[in-house]
Amino acid sequence: MRAPPSLAPLADQGVIEEVICPLMSGKEADVFLVVHRGERCVAKVYKDATQRSFKHRAEYEEGRRVRDSRRQRAMTRRSRYGREMMEAAWRNAEVDAIYRLRDAGVRVPEPYDFVEGVLVMELIADAEGRPAPRLVDVTFTRREARDVFNFLLREVVKMLCAGLVHGDLSDFNVLMGADGPVIIDFPQVADAAGNRNARKLLLRDVKNLTRFLGRFDPALLNTRYGPEMWDLYERGTLEPDTPLTGRFKGPTHKANVSSLLQELEDIEREVRARRAALGLEPPGPARRPVRRAPEPEPEPEPDPDPTSPKKRRRRRRRRKPASE
Numbered sequence: 001m002r003a004p005p006s007l008a009p010l011a012d013q014g015v016i017e018e019v020i021c022p023l024m025s026g027k028e029a030d031v032f033l034v035v036h037r038g039e040r041c042v043a044k045v046y047k048d049a050t051q052r053s054f055k056h057r058a059e060y061e062e063g064r065r066v067r068d069s070r071r072q073r074a075m076t077r078r079s080r081y082g083r084e085m086m087e088a089a090w091r092n093a094e095v096d097a098i099y100r101l102r103d104a105g106v107r108v109p110e111p112y113d114f115v116e117g118v119l120v121m122e123l124i125a126d127a128e129g130r131p132a133p134r135l136v137d138v139t140f141t142r143r144e145a146r147d148v149f150n151f152l153l154r155e156v157v158k159m160l161c162a163g164l165v166h167g168d169l170s171d172f173n174v175l176m177g178a179d180g181p182v183i184i185d186f187p188q189v190a191d192a193a194g195n196r197n198a199r200k201l202l203l204r205d206v207k208n209l210t211r212f213l214g215r216f217d218p219a220l221l222n223t224r225y226g227p228e229m230w231d232l233y234e235r236g237t238l239e240p241d242t243p244l245t246g247r248f249k250g251p252t253h254k255a256n257v258s259s260l261l262q263e264l265e266d267i268e269r270e271v272r273a274r275r276a277a278l279g280l281e282p283p284g285p286a287r288r289p290v291r292r293a294p295e296p297e298p299e300p301e302p303d304p305d306p307t308s309p310k311k312r313r314r315r316r317r318r319r320k321p322a323s324e
């Protein structure tokens with residue numbers, strides 16, 4: 001077919017020799033089957049910012065670093081230039097993630113080129129060489145579902161060990177290639193250490209896989225791999241091959257609020273003493289922790305008639321004169 005305008009620059013530069021056909025048009029991108037260096041590949045063309053929404057983006061973007069401070073300021077202000085930068089950063093996030101994950105041993109499509117904002121990558125194919133189906137399009141036996149789940153869980157662990165959370169992992173973003181499942185679609189990848197939403201996103205990713213594959217192996221539905229994985233990650237003990245049980249009990253101890261308040265008071269006292277020693281003004285009035293007595297439970301209103309409403313209605317009916 002004739003190259004669409006979005007791929008024309010790549011055809012002109014000789015990056016792609018032929019555009020075979022469009023493969024899929026998703027929320028974020030149009031995907032084409034192309035020929036690159038004599039091989040069938042995939043070209044992912046990101047949709048224009050105007051066709052997409054910036055909604056929820058902040059959730060994923062927190063913790064992503066932009067080295068150029070002028071660009072960072074423009075992005076924070078959301079000026080036109082800033083939005084263009086955000087757009088470029090969004091596309092780059094997928095390419096960066098794919099390279100990083102490939103190096104961490106995660107099975108992702110092999111990236112070949114990134115030109116004019118178009119990602120050219122390996123075609124994930126089924127055993128017949130056709131573009132692979134998505135996980136959602138396939139049915140499994142209980143055993144197969146368990147194997148696929150275990151494989152994908154290991155991939156998620158490897159990603160977390162590489163410091164990344166997919167953020168949109170589901171049965172729609174896994175392709176069932178001839179050699180096994182392949183995770184795709186990374187623009188919303190989140191920084192595990194720098195993004196406060198990372199835990200929530202990871203739990204959602206694992207839950208999505210559990211729910212889908214749990215249809216074929218219901219035993220999966222009782223597992224808690226997400227919280228277990230995150231707990232090990234936070235403790236710094238998660239390795240790509242750490243065995244997981246799927247069982248997890250959250251912390252049972254209650255936070256000791258009064259000792260925390262005591263610590264804050266000590267810090268405040270220390271700051272005051274240090275400022276006084278330097279001959280500086282004290283830092284405003286000290287914050288007094290409010291120790292409120294627990295409010296008493298409100299007394300229930302006394303019921304003038306202790307019998308149930310049903311009984312009361314029955315009694316009233318009985319009292320009515322027969323003439324009525």
Ligand SMILES: Nc1ncnc2c1ncn2[C@@H]1O[C@H](COP(=O)(O)OP(=O)(O)OP(=O)(O)O)[C@@H](O)[C@H]1O
Nearest residue numbers: 024026027028029031042109122123124131132185
């Ligand atoms: N490397 C690949 N090999 C084969 N097919 C691919 C490849 N990458 C993408 N696809 C196909 O294109 C579809 C859309 O790709 P992708 O998920 O990356 O884009 P998207 O715009 O985020 O799509 P969606 O909104 O559906 O999630 C995939 O579901 C898959 O069918």
Ligand SMILES: [Mg+2]
Nearest residue numbers: 026172173185
């Ligand atoms: Mg997708």
